[in-house]
Structure formats: structure tokens, C-alpha cells
Amino acid sequence: MNTDKKNIDDFINNNLEKKVVVVQGLGFVGAVMSLVCANALTEEYAVIGVDLPNKQSLEKINKINSGIFPLESSDPKIQLFYQNSLDKKNFYATYDEYAYSKADVIIVDINLDVQKISVNFGDLESYDVTLDPFKKAINSIALNCKEEVLILVETTVPPGTCKKVVYPIIKDVFDSRNFDIGKVSIGHSYERVMPGPNYIDSIQNFYRVYSGIDEMSSKKTEDFLKTIIKTDEYPLTKLHSTNSTEMAKVLENSFRAMNIAFVVEWSRFAEEAGVNFYEIIDAIRMRPTHKNIMYPGIGVGGYCLTKDPLLASWSRKNLFNGDGILKQSEMGVRINDKMPSYAISFLKANLLAQKIKLKNVALLGVSYRSDVGDTRYSPVENFYLQLQNFTEKIYLTDPYVKYWDEIQKEIILDFKKVLSKSLDSVIITTSHSEYRSSKILLDLLMNRLLLAYRLNVRLLYLY
């Protein structure tokens, strides 16, 4: 592997007197976090995004450096912020760990995955958390960083990770480098990024919780966050332990995941009782204490809600030797994972019985959530795979997804092109605004040609 040292040095030389922020990981969080740092509110940063030297990441890195932002988004601020960074020449991307040596702040935005073992399209049998790639990433920072750097972990981690995993790694490496471990700062502040029309605002204009492994770390984290977030409008909340902030993050997502699972279970009961579940939920939402009650959909997807409750439960058992698992949160994941399979059973039972054909079907939307192009753990994947068994042809369309990585398929962006095919059924699998506001789809609904309508609107909206 060649080094990128010269380019990094050039970039730093062109941005003299700017503090350097290095973002580790250029995924859905890191890429946009980089933009927010390059457009900081009260400071001019030189921002370097670092990702692994594999094919997919190298493509991303090359795009960033050649004037193309690698994520599709419905948020116009993304392009605006990216263009600013091009104009100011303060954003560079690289695969080279040498970048860490230049950093005043290193933001950890890499993934930390849960390995799920599932059978029958979503029936969770077991799971495990492998910390190795995360540990390796922290190790590469420790090996290259300056002594007085602030390492700010944003990755969603099992509670306890900063103290029990990150700190020991850095301490070991610092000892071997003859660095003073007392000089490094380790902070934790989790993102609440929502890819979609408010992508940038979900970082820059939103509440944040933070902590540090000691007072200095906490203070440095606070000072840094104040330069990139509108903290006068969205005040920061300081917690007194990294265990607390790490727990808060997975708790938030578990709360959501469990509340979806809750309505899923009740929606089955509603179907058995022959009542309109959406009408019931709307009635209950009138109560201020019940405003947050959710709607069911065909499934829960994305990178967070599908795994965060398991990260927590795993941590309770493995990092804190706790008295059992988080039963209710794990059950939430189990119920949600089976949603697409249930949608398929529902289809089979209710539609095939009515002799509605499913020969040529169009699925509108493949991403996991409305108005985003993120297909990671999309419930549409399991739905699609199972639907193949009793259809001849499935047309896939999504305005935000050109290529569906997980299925390795080109996706038609314009749903109208799909509607022009000879179709038996159209199923709205993701509730993109474009579909919800479409006159054509509304007509199909009214004429009851749109399958979603017949599916008790279960398939019309994802949660």
C-alpha cells in the first residue's frame, strides 16, 4: 500500500493555523459529521476523513477528493456544506492512518457490529458482539496520535466500552510510546443523526449528551462540541460517566425498538379482532402522555434499532457481569425482526385467498426509512427475498437508491417508469414523501389497485 503522506502534509500546509479534526469512518454518520466540522460555527477546522483501504471506502475517498459527495440525500444542506468545504479547501479524505498524527481532535465514527444468527428470514437464534475491528481502529489511533489529542467516541458501543476497552488500549500503546496517558482526553458523545431531509440539522441543531473519562476529557469534549453545535438553542447535557452516556444512547434506541415491537404485537391482535389498528392508535395519540405511541409497518431496519438493544444486553452480561439480560429489549428486537415474514404470511393468507395475483409486482421503496437512501438492514430485503418465492417478476424502485448493495441490484429511481410496466400489484414498501404525495398512487389507492391499501395499510407506511 502506498502512503498518502504527501497529500496529507500538503493539505495541512494549505490549512495552517487551523486546528485539525480527523473523523475516523466515512459512513452515514462520519461523512456528514465531517461536513459539520468543516462548517463549524465558531472555529475554522481542517477536516480529514479517514476510512479503510478497501474497495468501497476507497471509492468514497476518491469521490470526496474529486468534488462528489458520496451520499445521496434529500437534505439540500448536505450539498451546500460540501460545496463550502470545497471552496474553503478544508476537507480531505484518506485511507492513511498517518492522518491521526496531525489531529487535535479525533472523532470515532466507525461501526461496531452485532452478529446475528437468524433462521427463517428473521427469527433470531443467537447473537454476538465482536469488538475486534473496533479495538483495531482504536489501536491505530493510539499508535499514531499526538499525546494531547482529544479522542471523541461517537460510535454506538456496548456501555462500558470507553472505560473497559478504549482506555486500556490507549494506555498500553501510550506506555509503549513513552507517552503520558494523563495527557490524552477521551470523551463520549453520541450522535442522534437522522439521515433524511434534516440530516445536517440532526447534528448541528440538536440536543447532545456528553461525558469524559475524567474532568479534563469532559471539559475538552464540551469545548469542542460548542464549536460545531448550536448549543445556545440546544443546550448540552453533561453526564458524569462514559458508562452513562454510552448507556443513554442504546437506551434511547431500545426504547424506540421496543415501542415498535409493542404496537406490532397489538396490531396482530387488532387484525384477529377485525378492527382498524391505525384508527385506535390515532385515538390514543390524543392523550399528551401517549403522543409517542407508534404505528406498525412492514418492519424495522437501519443500523441502530436492529442491534442497539442487543449491544446493551450483551454489555450487561459480558462487561458488567449483570444479573441477566435485558429481556424486554431483546424481545423487542426479536418481534421486529420477524415483521417482514409476518407481512408475507399476511399477504399469503389474505390476498392469495382472494385470488389477487402476485405475478408481476412492483415494490416502491427499498431503503429502511422514508426519504433516506440507507438500505442497511432494510426490512424490504427480507420481504423481497420471501416474495420472490411466489412471484414471477418483482420491479424495484427507490428515488434514493441507485444500487442496492445488499441484493446487488440496480434500482430504478423513477417509480413512474415502473408503473408503466404490466403489473398485477404495487406495494409501497417505504413511505417516501414522493409516494405519499403522488396523485397517480392516490388514484391507484382509490381504485383499489394498490396492494398496500388492501393490506390494511400495513404496507403503506414503514414506522
Place this chain on the structure above:
Amino acid sequence: MNTDKKNIDDFINNNLEKKVVVVQGLGFVGAVMSLVCANALTEEYAVIGVDLPNKQSLEKINKINSGIFPLESSDPKIQLFYQNSLDKKNFYATYDEYAYSKADVIIVDINLDVQKISVNFGDLESYDVTLDPFKKAINSIALNCKEEVLILVETTVPPGTCKKVVYPIIKDVFDSRNFDIGKVSIGHSYERVMPGPNYIDSIQNFYRVYSGIDEMSSKKTEDFLKTIIKTDEYPLTKLHSTNSTEMAKVLENSFRAMNIAFVVEWSRFAEEAGVNFYEIIDAIRMRPTHKNIMYPGIGVGGYCLTKDPLLASWSRKNLFNGDGILKQSEMGVRINDKMPSYAISFLKANLLAQKIKLKNVALLGVSYRSDVGDTRYSPVENFYLQLQNFTEKIYLTDPYVKYWDEIQKEIILDFKKVLSKSLDSVIITTSHSEYRSSKILLDLLMNRLLLAYRLNVRLLYLY
């Protein structure tokens, strides 16, 4: 048993030209519902409250008829509304089913219980729903009522009850009475009563959901509700089936119960990780989507949250032959039921180890919820029973409970009298406002003499 026929006839004769509302059941809902009807907004009703001729109910009936409202309450409107009804002489109470024969509207506000079989103070082993007392009550209405009455069920029932239980009973009896079943109206509209400082408002000034077994029933229910509820400010929501409204009620309470169980499980994890769970919850509540996340406490009590999820799950299995139970909602009850036992273990593990004495202990609050005098299924009961095993003397106090029925004990109303005793520990078991605003208790807290403080505030507030 003597009849009360003459008194009822006299009451009706003194209230000629008023429509007659009979409320079946004079418990925490029925007694106050009677007051709201006697103080209706757009109509003058003559209201008769009916309860069973047992010792406890007869005491209540006698009190109502002799100028004493039988419920302790922190809501000043209760006394005001009751005084109005005394002035207008439009509220009478009786044990005599003859009252139903006078009714234009009969409101069913009796209990429908779940029999739980628990071991080890709260470990739910099994449960069952016995409909017999409810069926008997409906039967006595059917035997006595007029043909064109509106029967409005407010009781929290297993979904399906109006159609599968109430209607068949009334039809059978009407057939035998040569009444036209087509003339009776059966509506369902569940209350959202909150005993406490807004007791009356939780009926008169709050959102309502309603339905009827047919269009006429639905319309009559709506018309009636409009006379007692401020529907211009709190519009009614009509659902299209009694199954739906019945389900909505138990769903609402299951949602709450499960969300408490959720934080309970996480609070255990927080203790294991040595972090302040309340700090975490406060941080998360900053998010508008997470505002409703709850605090844990020593337990969940009261008549609704402890059983409603089971009513629903039972109904799914037994009335609709559904595909399984409502697992997550049942688990919520299971987790919550064990909370007092957990609080005891926590006490033992953390306090006895620190050699804090529990010889003479005061429990502040015995009701299940702040600022109410309702002790039904109060978690303090299980807590108290277990605490007895390793204390010599437990003083009990509660400003709203003169006599604790379940434990058969006199309760000291003024907590200051209890504090004057020689005490080792004081535990706030119910978060009555009086305690929260007390300077004396605050001083105890600051001097760390108040056990609640040492218990990671777990015992300071009920949810």
C-alpha cells in the same frame, strides 16, 4: 333484604322531568362519574348510584345519602360537585336494582378483575379472568331496565366483551321479557380517570373515545357524552367498533405498564454499571420523541396497570382465538410485579451491608400513587410485608389513607407525628406532594438520614 323502592320513587318524584342516569358501581370511577353526571354541563340529570348490598358498599351508600362523600381526595372540585348535588338534591345512592327501571342511561362502572396467582411476593405464576360477577351485573341491568335505555359500558373489559358478552346477555333477557333488542343501545366509552388533584377534570375536561354496537348506540353515546364533557375543547373520537374502543383502553394502559417495566430493567443495569439512572433519563427526555420515557420506582400499583395487559392477552387467546398471547405486555406485568421484592433485595444488599439499621422504620405513603388515597394493589403492600421480616417496628403514614383496607391497619395521617418517634430509617414510599415540598424531609435528605436518598432515589418516587 328490604327494598329501597319507596326512596327511589320519592327521589324520582322530586326530580320530575329530569332524565335519569344510573351509575352501576360506586368505586373510584363510578362515585366520581356520578358527581360529574349530577353536575352535567348542558342537561339536568337525576343521578342514582347503585352498588352491591355488602357491608363496605352499604357504608358508602349511607354516607352519600347522609351528606358525606365517601372518597378522600386532594381535588377540591370533588367536594364542590358533591355539595352542588346535595343542594340540587339530584344524587341518590342505593343497593336496589329497582333503580335500573328508572334509567334513561345506565353507566357500567363496576370492576372486572383478574385473578393473579403469584409466589414470592409478586412472581406471577398464572392468572385468569372471571367474567361471572360482570355477567351477573349486566344480567341485573337487563332484567330491570327499560326497553329503550342506553347502556354505556365504562368498565375496562377484555376486548370483545360488549359484542361477545354484554349483547348476548341482554338479548337473552330481552327475549324473555318480550322486549325488542333493536331498541336498546349499547355503547362503550372508557374513562381515563386519574384520582388525584385533577380527579373531576380527568372526566369532564379530557379526551374521550367512544363506540356503539350499532349506529343508534354510537349516536346516543355521543349525545350523552356531549352533555357531561367539555367536547368543544376536548373533542370526542369515534371508533367504528366496540372491539376497537375496548382494545384502545387496555392498549393505553399496557403501553404505560410496559414502558415502566422497560426502565425498571434498565435501572438494574444502571445500578450494576454504577451510574445514576435518573440523570440518564433526564438527558434522554430532552428529545421530543423521548419526552414520555418514565422513571422507575418501588413498584407499579393501582387497579389498571397491574391487570389491563393481562385482560388483553387473555382476550386475544380466549375471545378471539388469536395466534398467541401479547408477550411483551405480559412481560411488562411480570417485571413490574417484582419491583417491590427487588427494592427489598436492594435494601438488604446495599444497606444492611453498610450496617444501616432497619429496626425502627417509617414508611411515608401507602397508596399506590402520589396524592391519591387509593391503596388497591399498592406496591407498598408487598414492600411492607417483606420489610417486616427484618425490622422490629414499622410506622405507616399517609395523608390520604385513614385505614389501610388490604393490611387492616389504622394509618397515621400526619407524617410529622411519625418523624417524632425514635427511628433508624425513613423511607418515602409514595411521592405525595406534601413529602416532596417538606422542609423537614429535605433536611433529612441533606443530612443523609433519609433512607430514600441512600437508595439511589429508587424509593423516593413512585413512577
